[in-house]
Amino acid sequence: MTGGTVAGSATLCVHGGTPPDPQTGALVPPLVQSTTYAWPDLDHPPAITYARAGNATVEALERRLAALEGGGDAVCFGSGLAAIDAVLRSLPDGARVVAGRHLYGGTTRLIRRLHASRLRVDEVDSTDAGLLEAALGSPADLVLVETPSNPTLRITDLRRGARAAHAAGALFAVDNTFLTPLYQRPLDLDADLSIHSTTKYLDGHDATLGGAVVVHERHAGKGDSPTGPLAARLRWIRKASGSVLAPFEAWLTLQGSKTLHLRTREQWATAARIAAVARDHPAVGRVHYPGLAAHPGHSVHRGQATGDGGIVALDLGDIESAREFVSALRVFTIAENLGATESIATHPASMTHADLAPERRREDGITDGLVRLSAGVEDPGDLEADVAQALDLARRQRREVVA
Ligand SMILES: Cc1ncc(COP(=O)(O)O)c(C=O)c1O
16 A cells, blocks of 8 residues: 555555565565675666665565655655754755754754754744744755654744745755654645654654655655655665664564554543643643643644644753652653653753753753653553652652752
């Protein structure tokens, strides 16, 4: 079943891009764990010659992701950052990149530290559509945004962003990791690239690192070429730089993606419950969750997405309260990942966004008191109760310290 076939998203999770293996009838796509492929003679190379140039299991995952996103092609990489890196490498020297200000910390580090000397990078608060449009008053080559963003779940208007990017001659790229293709399809809203850290919901089991770029048919390109259509260039960059996704990681991600619809349905509902508990709790100064009517960009979000996601970020005011809260959690684990079966609590200021200057973090709402919660698939009641008891405890301890 491919992107062109009419099918519901749950059906695509299970079957998208992976018909039974034509040779064996295997329902589960075979794990092809070979680096090396035989040539019958020097004039007839096999379709795949070497594992850095391609792999059948990775291609199966690429077909699945293209089907889920409604795209024409997908290219997988060894991590989400490797996928974004390849997109940046596909630009010519001196190209102008307009990067959203609210991005995963590692993405900002990649753009500002690794690519700043080769590319002209302008950072813009893309959550203000007027600012983004003004920045795109002059020509650009690539616009990259993340919505909802990590970790404060800021919203960028994708339709307006795509229009402004195209008017400036730029490709419009959206990091769609937080909502997955099931709840937001940037390509349908005229973006050119939908990017994923498959490490998160698509794998969903805290077991693999991976990334993907999904593009429209107009950017699709078989094989790899340094000058061909975008997908072919991305494959060439992957081959040239070695940023490949390993076959076993692709195989696990394919298996994980089969239950994406079931896991996320549960995780989204639990996150809404946690957001409601936190909103009404006196220990919490601010709740970041796009499903709340008071969340900045809520109506734009609801106009472009069909779900609110499984992440809630709570601002507890200061580092001590954040420390007490996460230490009091019993079901949530303190860790860096998100989107998996295990519920995870992250402290962005000391983990995912530690490389941003403290001032910049504060300006962006990534305070020392901010804790990001990723709802897993444990009992929703257990998770809700866990957050409530940890908030109670954090509040009691802070009051004792202050008194
Ligand atoms: C939104 C987003 N994009 C990209 C990445 C980078 O992905 P990876 O860790 O797979 O390199 C992350 C990682 O947390 C992320 O949250």
